[in-house]
Amino acid sequence: MKGAMGMPIDFHDEKNRLSYATRCADDGWKRAMLEFVDPRGLRVADIGCGGGIYSRAWADLGAEQVIGVDSSMVMVDAARERSASMSNVSYIVGDAANTGLNDTSVDLVFERALIHHVKDLVPVMTETNRILVPSGRVIIQDRTPADIELPGSEEHIRGYFFERFPKLLATEQMRRWPGEEVRRAMETVGVHNVTEHRIWETRRVYRDMSELAEDLRSRTGRSILHELSDEELHDLIRHIERKVSHVREIVERDRWTVWIGER
Template sequence: MGIDFHDEANQSSYIGRSADETWRQSMRSILAPEGKRVLDVGCGGGIYSKAWAELGAATVIGADFSEVMLKAAWDHCREDSRITFLRRAAHATGLEADSVDIVFARALIHHLPEYGPFFEEAARVLAPEGMCIVQDRTMNDVLLPASPTHFRGYFLEQFPQLLEKEARRRPEDAAVRAAMEEAGFVRIEARQLWETRRTYERWAELESDLLERKGRSILHELTDEELRRLVGHIEQKVAHLEPIVEQDHWTVWIGVKP
């Protein structure tokens, strides 16, 4: 199984929410976004492209290899003239060298067969002193215990076979740092982030999100019947907590082009 990013049935998978203040504060703690030129690689439905513009970026280019995802992104961001979208691969954006100040990639690198080409392209398009910011989950992030706010943990509790899939695709800190260093980045560091993904006023909203597998590619590894069982389990854990706050734990790598 697995998600097909080119299937129109998945067009709405990465829309329908806004970047939370927890994420915005994290980005502001890294740099001042005002006036910056941002490239959002693997932008999906444009949620974070829009967030960068709202943080004060001068221009935002969202790049994604899926025309289906980009259709959703255009619709999501159509009212902001600072944001444009391109159908491009992560390793070949087609942008001019030294043309952006920030390269951002959220939940991208775990889909890549190798990191080097992406980081090389990021270094190429960044202006001197530009910054590459990569947000993804390591296995340490994935294996954090389930709780009424971190209910991704219930996915693995109920279906341990998903651990094999996660172990194959999740980046290791040392490998990411090595790829960034090889591409020429300096002052490389990693930070931890608890990001509020969304607050649901009612259980029915979360139930719908889960059943539609929205923004959760790992759920495409489950059959419809398995997914219904999982949703029933999560309902027992969190439905009484309305509103329901969903949080995810991330690692954020930062590197500077000298």
């Protein structure tokens, strides 16, 4: 069974409220989404929204209304705080398989970095299908085992995590869904015309290694690093420093798989 491996980070802990709230969505991600769908005038549900980074991004792209759903009240509070100036963005506490949204109430469902947290994809896909209008679209963005097995490089920093600590790779492999299983779950509940795509998303640009090291030490937005002790994390930072010390500006990017379907 893939998905839902326990992670040491507690998404309901107040100290983690800004872990998934402060970053801004990458412009490259925005361009990729616009190739998949025109969100202007659409009602969008961002399921597993965390701190609302991508809820705000969909509003920026022209969505008429965005509602973020997350199971953590802590995350929802942070999202509301960060989105206070956006009148067309709102948030509720709900489960991915039981959002609390009305039947056929949204035009687009977006689920980023969500499905690796669930044990069974079908209930989540069933709920997605329920809240979509006829001909509504669903976009799922997550990493497959193939995505996380890519080697480390000065751009793909995440690969160095697994190079230095194979136990992290084992954890990731257990919780990531292969593409064919995602597609099968979508089609099982009646989502059709499913297509699969690969995108590279810039996570952040760092002025130098010291700035990257600071980000790694904070573990902000990196749930996998909560698997490491402070001593192990220090060791990982030194390992990465040896790999990228020659790079002046570090552009960290991750590869994602995107599945798109239609109700």
